[in-house]
Amino acid sequence: MNPSLPFFVLATLSVFSALMVVLSRKPVHSVLYLIFCFFTIGGHYLLLNAQFLFAVHIIVYAGAIMVLFLFTLMFINMNKELEPHKSNLLKGAATIAAGCLLLVLVAITKGAETLPAISKSSDIGTVSNLGKALYGQYLLPFELISILLLTAMVGAVMLGKKDVE
Amino acid sequence: MEFFVIKLVLVLIVFLVSLGVAAYSTYAERKIAAFLQDRIGPDRAGPFGLLQPLADGLKMFMKEEIIPTHADKFLFILGPCIMMMTASMTGVIIPWGHGLEINGSFYPVQITDINIGILYVFGVVSIGVYGIMIGGWASNNKYSLMGAIRASSQMISYELAMGMAIIALIMTTGTLSVREIVEQQHGIHWNIFTQPLGVILFIVCAFAECNRTPFDLPECETELVGGYHTEYSSMKLGFYLFAEYINMFISAAIISSLYFGGYNFPFIDQLGLSPNMLSMLGTIIFFGKIFFFIFFFMWVRWTIPRFRYDQLMHLGWRIMIPLAIVNILGTGVYVLFKNGQLHF
Numbered sequence: 001m002n003p004s005l006p007f008f009v010l011a012t013l014s015v016f017s018a019l020m021v022v023l024s025r026k027p028v029h030s031v032l033y034l035i036f037c038f039f040t041i042g043g044h045y046l047l048l049n050a051q052f053l054f055a056v057h058i059i060v061y062a063g064a065i066m067v068l069f070l071f072t073l074m075f076i077n078m079n080k081e082l083e084p085h086k087s088n089l090l091k092g093a094a095t096i097a098a099g100c101l102l103l104v105l106v107a108i109t110k111g112a113e114t115l116p117a118i119s120k121s122s123d124i125g126t127v128s129n130l131g132k133a134l135y136g137q138y139l140l141p142f143e144l145i146s147i148l149l150l151t152a153m154v155g156a157v158m159l160g161k162k163d164v165e
Numbered sequence: 166m167e168f169f170v171i172k173l174v175l176v177l178i179v180f181l182v183s184l185g186v187a188a189y190s191t192y193a194e195r196k197i198a199a200f201l202q203d204r205i206g207p208d209r210a211g212p213f214g215l216l217q218p219l220a221d222g223l224k225m226f227m228k229e230e231i232i233p234t235h236a237d238k239f240l241f242i243l244g245p246c247i248m249m250m251t252a253s254m255t256g257v258i259i260p261w262g263h264g265l266e267i268n269g270s271f272y273p274v275q276i277t278d279i280n281i282g283i284l285y286v287f288g289v290v291s292i293g294v295y296g297i298m299i300g301g302w303a304s305n306n307k308y309s310l311m312g313a314i315r316a317s318s319q320m321i322s323y324e325l326a327m328g329m330a331i332i333a334l335i336m337t338t339g340t341l342s343v344r345e346i347v348e349q350q351h352g353i354h355w356n357i358f359t360q361p362l363g364v365i366l367f368i369v370c371a372f373a374e375c376n377r378t379p380f381d382l383p384e385c386e387t388e389l390v391g392g393y394h395t396e397y398s399s400m401k402l403g404f405y406l407f408a409e410y411i412n413m414f415i416s417a418a419i420i421s422s423l424y425f426g427g428y429n430f431p432f433i434d435q436l437g438l439s440p441n442m443l444s445m446l447g448t449i450i451f452f453g454k455i456f457f458f459i460f461f462f463m464w465v466r467w468t469i470p471r472f473r474y475d476q477l478m479h480l481g482w483r484i485m486i487p488l489a490i491v492n493i494l495g496t497g498v499y500v501l502f503k504n505g506q507l508h509f
């Protein structure tokens with residue numbers, strides 16, 4: 001069996017589901033395709049031996065954030081397909097903006113193909129190794145991110161409050 | 166090759182045992198309900214009504230299958246499928262016994278021991294909510310939708326507290342692998358003694374995750390007809406109800422292996438039996454613990470009435486989560502103290 005076969009199967013599924021997110025008519029279907037897309041990306045993490053990242057990715061994105069998305073969607077349009085139709089100018093602008101983003105994303109990988117693979121060892125993505133890296137080498141950025149998240153949370157609560165004295 | 170055959174057989178056994186236990190849980194539930202309400206309960210089908218689950222299953226299969234005209238047909242069918250799939254997936258990482266030694270090679274009674282064991286359970290549980298949400302939405306019925314929305318908000322709220330209860334447990338055990346956690350509780354060194362608050366938090370959250378009374382608001386029949394499965398009939402309804410019983414079995418297994426020693430029991434070293442005998446005895450005792458917790462689930466169901474929805478949210482966010490955070494802090498102090506790193 002070709003060793004890169006799982007990768008290609010997963011990649012095809014990811015691209016397909018990502019396209020279906022955009023192309024589906026019903027918003028709920030889009031969300032479900034997005035969840036499927038997260039699963040295929042989780043599969044890529046597994047191929048890279050990052051089990052912990054896989055589990056967290058599924059729990060946080062597929063299990064929590066997308067539930068909230070679906071939750072909101074179910075509240076907003078109960079089955080009615082009242083998608084507002086945007087003008088052609090907006091559609092064109094959106095296409096150009098997305099194209100620019102794609103260009104940037106592809107451009108940053110330029111030169112990466114010549115880099116040597118860092119480590120092929122199977123335990124690189126285990127919890128203990130990741131924990132040692134996060135709480136040792138990258139302690140400061142890690143703690144800063146937690147402050148950033150806390151700030152965002154407080155901000156969201158402030159915005160969500162109806163009357164601020 | 167041999168490896169795959171053994172694992173396949175194990176998977177099959179675990180799956181069939183889950184189904185069997187779940188089927189007889191429905192019988193036990195009715196008998197216990199009858200006992201608590203001073204009735205006799207099912208006693209027509211077979212001796213003591215023991216064939217009742219089969220009769221129920223047959224009835225479910227024979228019923229007419231209705232898919233509402235305005236339902237999203239694919240998602241309507243997908244809902245119960247996801248429910249059953251996620252319910253039967255979690256049994257994979259539970260160590261059912263220490264293992265058997267046959268002809269010098271050791272066979273652990275566990276399908277797989279991944280080093281992110283507990284997180285795997287969490288992942289699967291968090292996917293399970295989609296079964297309810299998709300089913301409720303696809304039914305195209307207000308009551309179903311309300312039930313689905315209640316279910317999802319309840320599950321998100323209690324998943325947080327459950328995760329934090331587990332974090333405290335991981336801090337004392339130092340591993341995510343369920344097998345290692347069970348091995349550490351050899352004899353009577355059960356985690357309930359180091360995590361008394363964590364046990365209570367975890368069990369309450371397990372009740373909420375299984376949608377069992379007093380947390381069964383998603384199918385609150387006094388307000389929502391039947392909740393998320395209002396529009397379901399035939400075996401699709403059967404799968405929803407059955408998945409609840411499988412979830413209950415798996416939760417009982419997880420509670421007993423994380424906090425109550427799993428297949429360990431007191432005086433395990435003093436008995437002087439051969440390792441294989443001890444292992445088998447351990448599995449029997451593990452199932453004893455599981456059955457006790459299933460009974461506990463039912464006992465609570467027929468004793469405590471259902472919450473009101475705001476009470477449920479209040480309990481989840483204002484009591485469970487702060488308690489879980491306090492538990493994490495306390496555990497941190499305990500771990501430092503135990504390792505002698507705390508200086509006054």
